[in-house]
Amino acid sequence: MSGTARFITVEGIEGVGKTTQVARLSEFLGGQGIAHVVTREPGGTPLAESIRQVVLTVGEESVPGTAELLLMFAARAVHLANYIRPNLNADRWVICDRFTDASYAYQGGGRGLPSDHIHALECMVQGDLRPDLTILLDAPVEHALRRARQRNAGIVEDRFEREKGQFFERVRSAYRARAAAEPQRIAIIDATQNLDAVCALIVGQLKARSWIS
Ligand code: TYD
Numbered sequence: 001m002s003g004t005a006r007f008i009t010v011e012g013i014e015g016v017g018k019t020t021q022v023a024r025l026s027e028f029l030g031g032q033g034i035a036h037v038v039t040r041e042p043g044g045t046p047l048a049e050s051i052r053q054v055v056l057t058v059g060e061e062s063v064p065g066t067a068e069l070l071l072m073f074a075a076r077a078v079h080l081a082n083y084i085r086p087n088l089n090a091d092r093w094v095i096c097d098r099f100t101d102a103s104y105a106y107q108g109g110g111r112g113l114p115s116d117h118i119h120a121l122e123c124m125v126q127g128d129l130r131p132d133l134t135i136l137l138d139a140p141v142e143h144a145l146r147r148a149r150q151r152n153a154g155i156v157e158d159r160f161e162r163e164k165g166q167f168f169e170r171v172r173s174a175y176r177a178r179a180a181a182e183p184q185r186i187a188i189i190d191a192t193q194n195l196d197a198v199c200a201l202i203v204g205q206l207k208a209r210s211w212i213s
Helices: 017-033 046-056 066-088 099-108 115-126 140-149 163-183 195-208
Strands: 007-011 036-040 093-097 133-138 186-190
Touching: 007 017, 007 099, 017 036, 017 093, 017 133, 036 066, 046 066, 066 099, 066 115, 093 186, 099 115, 099 163, 115 140, 133 163, 133 195, 140 163, 163 186, 186 195
Parallel strands: 007 093, 007 133, 036 093, 133 186
Antiparallel strands: none
8 A cells, every 4th residue: 555645534423414524524635635535334335335225224124233243344345445445555545434433333332242343353354454543523412313313304214313312322432432542543523513613623633643734
């Protein structure tokens, strides 16, 4: 992999404004003349997007937590091989809306699957590739879910959006615990602030690493 392309992931529970901030970051990088791509998980390639449909759609049959975890990593293996690594190798930054921290937070924290199983899959699927920077947009669950529900009014909920507040409390705690354990990589940003303030803090993280001037 060549030297300068950065792999940045954006995380948080539903309703924290990830998608908006990913778009803003992309706009900012474009303005700086930095070649980059924007992608998301689960998904990011046609095959991985098909897996996304399978894992998010509410169906008749229940999805065991282990199957959910494996589907997330199956999609990730495809995404890494067919999109993320080729872009990094071509020296394009990759901005990804969710990545493996979401598996630790949702399947680990939310569903209660053991983190050593997740870690084993992380090593198997990613080798030693980890994000260079992870932005954790953090907000109280009640605040975030209110925003998510306003946004989703009239849209059919997916398998995660149907979950209750307690599930998202566990997800949020797991995210925060990961940030506490890896403060160099994961920057927590208070997502209750206005969009401009959040965007400025994200850009500040890039500046702090001297990735941009
Ligand atoms: P996303 O499209 O980011 O949802 P939203 O825009 O509503 O926040 O992600 C879809 C869902 O997939 C989200 O509820 C979190 C879940 N997810 C996992 O449970 N594990 C994972 O590893 C990933 C990448 C996502």
